[in-house]
Amino acid sequence: MGDGDSSTFGEQFSRLAGIMFIWSTIQQLIPQSVRLFLDKLWSKLFGFYYPYVHITFHEYTKGIYNDAYTSIATYLGSTHSGMQSTYLTGDKSEDSKSLILNLDEGQEIIDEFNGVHFLWRACKEKVEDNSSSRRGIMSGIPQEKNSYVLVFHKKYRDMVTKTYLDHVIQGGKEIELNNRQRKLYTNRSSEDWFWFGGKWNYINFHHPATFDTLAMDPLKKQEIISDLDAFKKGKAYYTKIGKAWKRGYLLHGPPGTGKSTMIAAIANYMEYDIYDLELTSVINNSELKQLLIDTRSKSIIVIEDIDCSIDLTGKRKKKEASKSEEEEMESGQEDKIDKDSKSKLTLSGVLNFIDGIWSACGQERIIIFTTNHVDKLDPALIRRGRMDMHIEMSYCKFEAFKILAKNYLDIDSHPLYGDIRQLLEGNDVRPCDVAENLMPKTNPGDGEQCLRNLIQAINAAKEETRVRGKRGTLAKRLKETFLSKSTFKKSATKV
Numbered sequence: 001m002g003d004g005d006s007s008t009f010g011e012q013f014s015r016l017a018g019i020m021f022i023w024s025t026i027q028q029l030i031p032q033s034v035r036l037f038l039d040k041l042w043s044k045l046f047g048f049y050y051p052y053v054h055i056t057f058h059e060y061t062k063g064i065y066n067d068a069y070t071s072i073a074t075y076l077g078s079t080h081s082g083m084q085s086t087y088l089t090g091d092k093s094e095d096s097k098s099l100i101l102n103l104d105e106g107q108e109i110i111d112e113f114n115g116v117h118f119l120w121r122a123c124k125e126k127v128e129d130n131s132s133s134r135r136g137i138m139s140g141i142p143q144e145k146n147s148y149v150l151v152f153h154k155k156y157r158d159m160v161t162k163t164y165l166d167h168v169i170q171g172g173k174e175i176e177l178n179n180r181q182r183k184l185y186t187n188r189s190s191e192d193w194f195w196f197g198g199k200w201n202y203i204n205f206h207h208p209a210t211f212d213t214l215a216m217d218p219l220k221k222q223e224i225i226s227d228l229d230a231f232k233k234g235k236a237y238y239t240k241i242g243k244a245w246k247r248g249y250l251l252h253g254p255p256g257t258g259k260s261t262m263i264a265a266i267a268n269y270m271e272y273d274i275y276d277l278e279l280t281s282v283i284n285n286s287e288l289k290q291l292l293i294d295t296r297s298k299s300i301i302v303i304e305d306i307d308c309s310i311d312l313t314g315k316r317k318k319k320e321a322s323k324s325e326e327e328e329m330e331s332g333q334e335d336k337i338d339k340d341s342k343s344k345l346t347l348s349g350v351l352n353f354i355d356g357i358w359s360a361c362g363q364e365r366i367i368i369f370t371t372n373h374v375d376k377l378d379p380a381l382i383r384r385g386r387m388d389m390h391i392e393m394s395y396c397k398f399e400a401f402k403i404l405a406k407n408y409l410d411i412d413s414h415p416l417y418g419d420i421r422q423l424l425e426g427n428d429v430r431p432c433d434v435a436e437n438l439m440p441k442t443n444p445g446d447g448e449q450c451l452r453n454l455i456q457a458i459n460a461a462k463e464e465t466r467v468r469g470k471r472g473t474l475a476k477r478l479k480e481t482f483l484s485k486s487t488f489k490k491s492a493t494k495v
């Protein structure tokens with residue numbers, strides 16, 4: 001270990017690797033406890049000359065699991081450092097997408113950071129005491145005390161405490177996050193929180209939607225992707241401007257235009273978990289706050305059909321009678337006016353959920369509202385800053401159709417495209433209806449038949465609208481005639 005002089009670094013490192021190889025072979029022959037004893041004896045006898053510092057990270061400290069241990073294990077097992085080692089163990093937990101490699105008992109590796117080399121050793125001791133390890137208690141196997149020991153020259157003490165350990169632990173956390181199996185959570189009713197030991201129920205999240213399969217105007221799509229990219233890289237920026245690292249999206253548009261599909265595409269693009277928040281099962285503001293606190297970073301909190309979830313707008317309208325309400329709302333004082341706010345879910349509770357002081361308790365979070373009726377929503381709920389980007393998911397136009405045709409039929413062009421373009425430009429056709437018609441019903445290879453089905457379906461819908469429109473006009477005319485007659489009758493009676 002020492003500074004890496006660039007000219008001799010390669011030589012030093014290969015020499016070290018050679019020594020490490022011989023040492024790792026020898027150490028398999030020496031029991032772990034003997035090695036630890038020798039290390040301690042050496043540092044006691046020659047403490048004055050012994051220039052190295054040892055720091056031990058136990059898996060459990062006073063019976064409590066040490067999170068740093070997992071982060072170190074993940075960091076050391078990651079390809080760049082862990083693969084140097086000869087003896088590794090492979091773990092795949094329910095929570096991770098792929099295998100995680102760990103150093104096996106007694107294995108050592110050298111990690112390089114800013115030109116300095118650090119030695120890590122994985123240790124395992126058998127202990128008689130049954131009280132300190134959760135694993136032992138649960139499985140009844142002999143207790144083990146796992147730890148990692150970091151060894152470095154004492155001149156790097158400052159570097160280790162100020163930057164290196166942070167680099168290792170944050171690096172480990174980052175790898176864990178990227179490797180984790182993503183989840184789709186839904187909130188439990190508060191009566192179940194105690195019995196199930198958690199506020200959110202979850203399943204593993206597997207949805208195939210991506211931005212490539214999402215049918216919408218390509219320019220609009222690119223704008224959303226760029227916004228997400230900027231958000232993902234924006235940690236330093238958000239810190240600089242003093243804002244919590246979160247972003248709100250409002251997805252609005254008619255049913256079947258792809259709002260839920262867009263959420264899945266965003267989650268896949270960002271590699272985030274989804275918290276699908278069912279507001280109707282939240283009893284009051286305090287419950288909403290507790291649910292928020294129990295969410296993890298790198299996640300999307302979704303409230304679908306916000307206009308139907310709860311009568312937020314009605315409550316707000318009642319209060320519009322009060323002149324100063326808007327200011328009070330903005331300054332978070334609304335609870336003072338609303339006597340019920342502690343026992344009910346109110347608009348102010350939801351506003352606080354989005355951008356109150358508690359909303360900053362997690363990092364890197366996206367909040368998405370969806371609605372079919374944007375005009376029904378309270379302006380305070382969707383103002384910029386709360387819902388930063390308003391995305392309209394609209395009817396299927398030709399560009400969006402081409403994406404669906406590519407997905408469903410694997411074709412880029414066809415002589416019927418001209419007719420389809422005309423029909424789509426002149427009519428409001430939902431992407432879900434286009435998708436349904438492009439799905440081969442009998443012969444999977446018959447793309448042309450699917451296009452014909454689509455043309456037929458749009459024409460049929462057009463005809464139906466025309467007839468309904470005619471009926472509507474006829475009914476309107478009859479109504480007018482009837483009204484004018486009755487008005488005439490009434491005025492005649494009066495006379």
Ligand SMILES: Nc1ncnc2c1ncn2[C@@H]1O[C@H](COP(=O)(O)OP(=O)(O)OP(=O)(O)O)[C@@H](O)[C@H]1O
Nearest residue numbers: 213214215254255256257258259260261431432435
């Ligand atoms: N823009 C789109 N791109 C790709 N597929 C779409 C799109 N819109 C709709 N679909 C297809 O239609 C189905 C329904 O779409 P989705 O549930 O995303 O619509 P929605 O706008 O969320 O509807 P609702 O408002 O009723 O919840 C999806 O499973 C998908 O196959």
